[in-house]
């Protein structure tokens with residue numbers, strides 16, 4: 194499928210950059226704040242005191258101390274945070290450490306929590322998308338380190354709801370987070386789409402516009418607070434032998450991190466998000482509602498998404514009422530036997546149900562794919578929020594997703610392969626057909642928008658691309674001024 198929009202190219206480039214950056218993650222040991230351990234009798238977490246002094250010293254002494262902690266550029270935990278108090282919440286649990294959010298996160302949280310944004314359901318798309326990114330990252334890193342997948346658990350996302358208590362849990366078996374990564378990722382805004390959101394928000398406020406930016410950008414993880422009073426993130430990275438729990442509340446400027454010690458809550462790898470929904474948003478914890486949202490928003494996530502659903506099957510059961518009598522004949526005798534009465538009942542049970550379509554859209558029959566599905570696929574793949582102007586779905590020899598490509602490390606040799614040459618030719622032709630289609634569309638604004646974005650490339654192409662200039666010429670447009678009499 195081909196989508197046409199200039200923003201899509203930019204979005205794809207953004208995405209590539211993000212993937213590249215995401216694959217470099219500092220190890221747990223490099224700077225992990227020391228885990229507070231109770232000193233027994235007094236219950237005072239001694240290492241916690243040490244942590245406080247390290248952070249305070251970093252704040253005062255600045256870069257020198259930061260460097261000695263082997264921090265990366267973006268991970269200036271000592272400068273960004275103050276650990277203000279140990280909040281031991283239960284005698285059985287290790288004490289939790291409390292951190293202040295970076296100022297930008299506070300602003301963002303405030304905006305999200307107090308917004309009157311009506312399309313709150315986007316929270317699910319954002320969180321599922323994070324889970325899918327975490328699975329992608331694991332798959333990517335496991336190419337060079339097969340140990341990452343050694344526990345063998347399926348790469349999948351599972352969403353469970355508890356409608357009586359208004360709780361949703363989203364669990365993935367992705368890369369998880371170390372303690373340090375938790376602090377860096379869910380307390381600061383580095384260079385993600387969320388940072389762009391804040392920039393756009395600032396610009397729009399300066400320009401006096403009241404645009405609906407939450408909907409356009411998505412706000413990543415923090416969108417959980419559109420619907421939740423409290424969020425817990427329990428996460429286990431293959432790089433750490435410990436599982437950690439991050440907890441934050443909607444109206445608070447701080448969050449806590451503690452080690453997970455409850456054996457029932459331990460996960461082999463990945464992340465489990467628990468959303469404690471706001472009173473007015475508890476309706477999201479209905480299994481059918483979640484199923485519908487997954488179908489709407491996350492259809493094209495390439496990992497299976499299971500939702501916890503109530504199911505039923507029918508069976509015959511005997512009933513105690515008066516058995517009816519039937520006559521049977523055998524050995525020449527006629528006997529009267531009591532026949533037990535039965536009735537059909539529905540047996541209910543709960544189980545995981547695969548909710549998304551995992552077959553890639555380009556392998557499906559074009560006749561069975563709706564325009565909405567193409568649009569959703571395009572937006573999800575290119576991180577877009579606008580629908581494409583047009584799309585083209587075709588099946589030909591050597592399509593892009595081909596098993597026949599030669600395995601080769603040399604790009605030059607690959608580009609010379611027959612199959613790549615065929616693909617190149619066909620894709621170019623199909624792209625021209627699609628552009629021609631837009632130019633003939635009844636909606637004349639479409640081609641004007643297209644021309645505005647790509648016009649100069651077509652003009653250049655018409656001069657430089659000898660092979661295609663006959664195809665390009667009919668697509669050119671020029672202004673002309675009629676002389677007024």
Ligand SMILES: Nc1ncnc2c1ncn2[C@@H]1O[C@H](COP(=O)(O)OP(=O)(O)OP(=O)(O)O)[C@@H](O)[C@H]1O
Nearest residue numbers: 323324327367369370378385386387413414415464
């Ligand atoms: N389920 C998860 N598993 C592992 N890491 C996660 C998960 N969810 C969030 N993170 C980490 O938290 C970071 C921040 O997430 P957030 O959704 O706010 O921004 P983003 O995903 O980087 O950008 P955007 O959502 O705008 O594309 C992610 O980059 C990732 O490192």
